[in-house]
Amino acid sequence: MEAVQPTSNLTSTIEELPMDKALVSDSLSYYVVISVALLLAFFLKPSKDSHASVPFYKASRMKWMFNADSLVRDSYNKFRDQVYQIKATEGVRTLVPSKLVGELKSLPEEVLSASQAINEAMLVEYTRFTFGLHHDAVTLLMKTKLTQQLSRLVPRMKEELEFLVREEFPDCEEWTPVKIQPFLIRAISRLSGSVFVGADLGRSEQWMDTSVNFAIHVFMAVIKLQFFPTWLRPVAQYIVTDLGQINRDISKAQEMLKPIIDQRLQDAELDPSGERPDDFMQWLLDALPEEQKRDYQLQAKLHLILCAAAIHTTSNLATDCIYDLATHQEEQDIIREEAKEILEDEQGWAKKEGMGKLKKMDSFIKESQRLAGNVTSFIRKVVKPINLSDGTYLPAGTNLLAPQCGISHDERYFPDPEVFDGLRFWKMRQESAEGGNRWQLTSIGDWNINFGLGKHACPGRFFAANEIKLVLAHFLLNYDIKLKDGEQRPEPMMFMMSKTANPNAEILFKRRSII
Numbered sequence: 001m002e003a004v005q006p007t008s009n010l011t012s013t014i015e016e017l018p019m020d021k022a023l024v025s026d027s028l029s030y031y032v033v034i035s036v037a038l039l040l041a042f043f044l045k046p047s048k049d050s051h052a053s054v055p056f057y058k059a060s061r062m063k064w065m066f067n068a069d070s071l072v073r074d075s076y077n078k079f080r081d082q083v084y085q086i087k088a089t090e091g092v093r094t095l096v097p098s099k100l101v102g103e104l105k106s107l108p109e110e111v112l113s114a115s116q117a118i119n120e121a122m123l124v125e126y127t128r129f130t131f132g133l134h135h136d137a138v139t140l141l142m143k144t145k146l147t148q149q150l151s152r153l154v155p156r157m158k159e160e161l162e163f164l165v166r167e168e169f170p171d172c173e174e175w176t177p178v179k180i181q182p183f184l185i186r187a188i189s190r191l192s193g194s195v196f197v198g199a200d201l202g203r204s205e206q207w208m209d210t211s212v213n214f215a216i217h218v219f220m221a222v223i224k225l226q227f228f229p230t231w232l233r234p235v236a237q238y239i240v241t242d243l244g245q246i247n248r249d250i251s252k253a254q255e256m257l258k259p260i261i262d263q264r265l266q267d268a269e270l271d272p273s274g275e276r277p278d279d280f281m282q283w284l285l286d287a288l289p290e291e292q293k294r295d296y297q298l299q300a301k302l303h304l305i306l307c308a309a310a311i312h313t314t315s316n317l318a319t320d321c322i323y324d325l326a327t328h329q330e331e332q333d334i335i336r337e338e339a340k341e342i343l344e345d346e347q348g349w350a351k352k353e354g355m356g357k358l359k360k361m362d363s364f365i366k367e368s369q370r371l372a373g374n375v376t377s378f379i380r381k382v383v384k385p386i387n388l389s390d391g392t393y394l395p396a397g398t399n400l401l402a403p404q405c406g407i408s409h410d411e412r413y414f415p416d417p418e419v420f421d422g423l424r425f426w427k428m429r430q431e432s433a434e435g436g437n438r439w440q441l442t443s444i445g446d447w448n449i450n451f452g453l454g455k456h457a458c459p460g461r462f463f464a465a466n467e468i469k470l471v472l473a474h475f476l477l478n479y480d481i482k483l484k485d486g487e488q489r490p491e492p493m494m495f496m497m498s499k500t501a502n503p504n505a506e507i508l509f510k511r512r513s514i515i
């Protein structure tokens with residue numbers, strides 16, 4: 001059988017990225033010497049960060065770089081409920097267990113800062129990857145316009161998905177191998193695009209290309225800059241060409257957005273009480289002060305950061321779910337039955353509560369996320385000293401993380417943690433009224449931190465959950481899904497704390513006959 005790959009010209013994986021031309025030249029040996037010197041400086045440099053007086057877990061920084069998943073799980077298994085530290089590539093990181101993270105989640109920004117931690121991690125002075133002063137306005141739009149009455153967006157997104165499947169997904173009359181990860185990046189990009197910038201621009205190849213690759217350019221720029229000591233970065237920025245790519249992405253997005261923004265402002269002037277488009281571009285335009293409504297560059301940057309937060313995260317989890325459905329075929333019928341009953345028989349596609357009623361599917365997605373989700377969560381920087389109830393003192397300047405993958409495999413919270421049980425959270429929701437709310441995909445709690453915790457918890461999670469349910473429902477209702485004979489669930493790819501669903505794996509799809 002020939003492997004079919006859905007049409008895609010997006011540079012969607014790190015592997016496919018062109019080599020940084022600035023680092024490859026005729027005088028290769030010169031660069032090799034410089035690189036080795038920098039690597040040595042990087043690995044040997046003493047850390048100037050403040051850190052708590054808590055035990056260190058000894059492991060090489062290389063392990064953090066290439067195998068952070070097992071490093072965090074092993075260290076968590078050793079320390080469990082204790083605060084401990086790891087020497088990460090970016091400096092010392094202090095890991096706080098579930099038992100204590102609850103004491104931190106409600107602290108104000110002036111004491112424990114998410115934005116400072118993220119700005120430092122993303123090297124914003126070079127990458128410009130920040131909502132900046134617009135952070136609160138943008139996240140408020142996500143919590144209100146994007147999340148409330150999410151159901152009104154479902155028909156639009158469903159149409160978009162069906163359009164894409166018709167255009168780009170193979171027929172699958174027989175069992176057909178498909179590289180599903182690149183397809184799902186395109187699908188999530190289109191679904192999000194239809195809500196963020198409207199279907200016309202959202203469908204444009206140039207918009208998809210720019211909005212998907214922006215995140216990769218930022219990620220690559222951060223990784224490369226991290227190899228230079230802080231004092232050398234002002235110079236290094238001129239040889240890390242991904243930074244130039246970031247600027248070009250913003251310019252391209254600006255060019256694409258400008259005519260639409262101008263048109264919308266003109267329409268509003270001509271007919272102030274007329275109906276407005278219902279998308280993020282319009283909500284943002286309405287929220288911006290008068291003098292920023294024609295700041296095209298600002299809006300381009302905010303849109304690209306929104307896409308960077310939204311597309312890879314969601315397509316990653318959707319891909320993991322497909323890998324788990326293919327691996328646990330026995331669970332497909334259960335989830336399919338539920339989708340058929342609620343979305344088709346009860347016509348839930350068009351109903352407000354339709355997606356919320358897919359409780360077994362919700363549980364399946366959460367289980368996929370538990371086992372395949374991020375390595376850490378709750379990135380924060382201590383701004384004013386904090387005393388924890390176990391006596392741990394966290395001085396200002398301490399960089400915190402929660403050991404998410406350790407917590408997700410802790411048998412005290414999740415019995416038989418290594419077993420994939422798609423109905424695990426559905427069962428937990430049946431146990432009590434409290435459990436009904438606590439164990440939804442979008443719920444957050446001290447050992448439920450896949451979407452973060454506290455004020456900065458992911459504001460896009462309800463939207464992401466809706467998108468993933470829509471995608472899974474479509475595939476389950478229309479296809480049978482399985483692994484190739486003799487193959488195991490595709491392993492994720494790990495690099496520098498970033499965990500990606502395997503982009504190259506092929507999964508078999510066969511169209512179901514319509515009964």
Ligand code: HEM
Pocket residue numbers: 114139142306309310311313314317377378379449450451452453454455456457458459460461463464
């Ligand atoms: C499965 C998909 C997603 C996952 C796993 C995910 C995960 C996360 C996590 C772990 C955080 C950090 C929370 C914290 O530090 O407490 C976060 C923050 C954020 N996410 Fe998501 N996210 C997803 C989808 C989305 C989507 C679809 C959007 C936009 C529509 C979005 C927008 C954001 C924003 C803006 C923040 C920063 C919030 C703040 O700093 O106040 N995310 N996300």
